[in-house]
Amino acid sequence: MINPIxxxxxxxxxxxxxxxxxxTAVALAGVTRFRRSxxxxxxxxxxxxxxxxxxxxxxNGREHCRSCQVPCxxxxxxxxxx
Amino acid sequence: xxxxxxxxxxxxxxxxxxxxxxxxxxxxxxxxxxxxPVGGGATAAGMGHIVxxxxxxxxxxxxxxxxxxxxxxxxxxxxxxxxxxxGTLWVAADAEEMAEVERKRAVYEAxxxxxxxxxxxxxxxxxxxxxxxxxxxxxxPDDAVVYPPCAARYMLQRALERGAVVRAGESAAQLxxxxxxxxxxxxxxxxxxVNATGAWAPSLTPGIEVRKRKGHxxxxxxxxxxxHHQLVELGYLKxxxxxxxxxxxxxxxxxxTGQLLIGSSRQFGAEHGEIDANMLTRMLRRAQxxxxxxxxxxxxxxxxxxRAATPDKxxxxxxxxxxxxxxxxxxxxxxxxxxxxxxxxxxxxxxxxRTPAIPVEPYLPGRKQAEHD
Ligand SMILES: Cc1cc2nc3c(=O)[nH]c(=O)nc-3n(C[C@H](O)[C@H](O)[C@H](O)COP(=O)(O)OP(=O)(O)OC[C@H]3O[C@@H](n4cnc5c(N)ncnc54)[C@H](O)[C@@H]3O)c2cc1C
Ligand code: FES
Numbered sequence: 001m002i003n004p005i006x007x008x009x010x011x012x013x014x015x016x017x018x019x020x021x022x023x024t025a026v027a028l029a030g031v032t033r034f035r036r037s038x039x040x041x042x043x044x045x046x047x048x049x050x051x052x053x054x055x056x057x058x059x060n061g062r063e064h065c066r067s068c069q070v071p072c073x074x075x076x077x078x079x080x081x082x
Numbered sequence: 083x084x085x086x087x088x089x090x091x092x093x094x095x096x097x098x099x100x101x102x103x104x105x106x107x108x109x110x111x112x113x114x115x116x117x118x119p120v121g122g123g124a125t126a127a128g129m130g131h132i133v134x135x136x137x138x139x140x141x142x143x144x145x146x147x148x149x150x151x152x153x154x155x156x157x158x159x160x161x162x163x164x165x166x167x168x169g170t171l172w173v174a175a176d177a178e179e180m181a182e183v184e185r186k187r188a189v190y191e192a193x194x195x196x197x198x199x200x201x202x203x204x205x206x207x208x209x210x211x212x213x214x215x216x217x218x219x220x221x222x223p224d225d226a227v228v229y230p231p232c233a234a235r236y237m238l239q240r241a242l243e244r245g246a247v248v249r250a251g252e253s254a255a256q257l258x259x260x261x262x263x264x265x266x267x268x269x270x271x272x273x274x275x276v277n278a279t280g281a282w283a284p285s286l287t288p289g290i291e292v293r294k295r296k297g298h299x300x301x302x303x304x305x306x307x308x309x310h311h312q313l314v315e316l317g318y319l320k321x322x323x324x325x326x327x328x329x330x331x332x333x334x335x336x337x338x339t340g341q342l343l344i345g346s347s348r349q350f351g352a353e354h355g356e357i358d359a360n361m362l363t364r365m366l367r368r369a370q371x372x373x374x375x376x377x378x379x380x381x382x383x384x385x386x387x388x389r390a391a392t393p394d395k396x397x398x399x400x401x402x403x404x405x406x407x408x409x410x411x412x413x414x415x416x417x418x419x420x421x422x423x424x425x426x427x428x429x430x431x432x433x434x435x436r437t438p439a440i441p442v443e444p445y446l447p448g449r450k451q452a453e454h455d
Contacts (some may be wrong), residue, residue, distance in 0.1 A: 038304070063303070063380075
């Protein structure tokens with residue numbers, strides 16, 4: 001991998017190529033439930049372009065970030081509702 | 083001419099729905115005319131705070147009576163009404179406002195409303211996301227919050243179960259004590275007609291002293307535990323009082339979902355519903371002065387609504403002097419969710435000649451209104 005980026009998803013380290021979006025890193029980490037709906041249903045990315053808000057995760061402690069819109073950075077701590 | 087009803091109500095907001103429920107429960111035949119979705123007017127725009135307010139003796143009497151009615155029914159509401167007794171914190175910024183906290187506590191104590199004074203440390207513990215160095219607060223633990231459109235729908239459902247009829251998608255064109263003339267030209271005859279069309283009431287009963295007062299609200303994504311009480315700055319009173327200037331005040335409330343409602347603004351003379359970016363910015367800036375951490379949260383939606391304001395800040399409840407069979411139930415300004423249940427009781431008490439729990443005179447449409455600032 002050229003210029004791998006090291007981050008963690010739900011506490012598990014993962015390396016991804018530079019330019020990878022957080023949504024992809026979460027999926028690569030094997031997580032399928034990104035968050036829960038207000039009634040507790042599983043949710044995951046739908047539109048991939050920042051419109052549907054289904055892909056929200058917490059990034060570095062900040063909740064409700066649209067993971068499909070945020071490029072991975074070294075040391076990032078991502079928490080999805082696995 | 084169609085069937086005649088005992089009571090015909092124009093408007094299916096929370097006030098019309100509460101009146102329908104109360105009249106149907108008393109055994110009267112009821113029809114409600116509502117052009118849009120039930121609770122789709124100011125009722126859908128409001129915050130749903132059930133709150134005792136002490137602007138005037140008549141306002142305390144009405145809000146306290148109505149809150150008692152809400153509290154007594156808390157157990158019966160379905161989950162979507164989202165009744166939560168979180169309690170209000172009236173937040174004091176400085177020593178001057180702390181003096182107001184003490185005055186307010188004494189007023190509430192005198193009428194049997196539970197209230198306790200919090201010092202700066204207790205306030206910081208109760209609401210860690212407020213800015214440090216606030217002076218304190220008055221906690222009113224039995225104030226609550228509901229999701230108003232579902233509360234309205236529930237009340238109307240109860241009326242339907244007792245035989246009331248809803249003319250959905252139909253609009254009143256003209257009201258008189260004899261009945262409601264619909265836009266399509268047909269006539270719904272009735273013994274008593276109630277104008278419960280909120281801020282639209284003057285278009286059906288010209289000459290009544292009701293003006294539109296626009297408000298903005300914002301709702302955030304879900305942040306459970308970020309805020310625990312309904313938070314209102316004490317300076318709110320100054321803001322809500324002004325009959326002329328546009329104003330904003332810090333007002334943040336948690337929804338059962340963990341979402342936060344952020345308000346509030348007040349504007350006269352703004353007749354259109356679009357978002358005013360300038361007012362919205364002022365409102366959010368005010369909120370952030372009290373709660374800096376709000377800046378990091380995501381807002382998902384903002385909207386506006388129209389309060390029905392009267393010169394003396396009290397609603398119009400009861401018969402019109404010039405047409406005693408035409409009742410008004412409007413003018414509830416920023417308190418119509420709170421006071422809907424008491425309004426319905428006072429309407430039914432008057433038309434059935436029952437003895438009301440509180441005097442009705444301060445709210446009668448024919449009263450002399452002292453403009454009050
Ligand atoms: C931003 C904001 C925040 C608020 N926060 C609170 C709060 O925290 N606590 C509180 O107690 N109150 C609050 N309020 C006030 C509260 O929302 C209102 O006082 C209350 O909803 C009024 O209810 P209503 O049934 O009289 O009016 P609406 O809900 O406006 O109902 C009137 C109905 O009449 C219908 N109508 C209109 N024209 C006609 C016609 N020609 N024929 C038949 N029907 C017609 C409309 O479609 C509408 O459904 C707030 C208001 C706003 C705007
Ligand atoms: S997938 Fe739709 S906003 Fe991210």
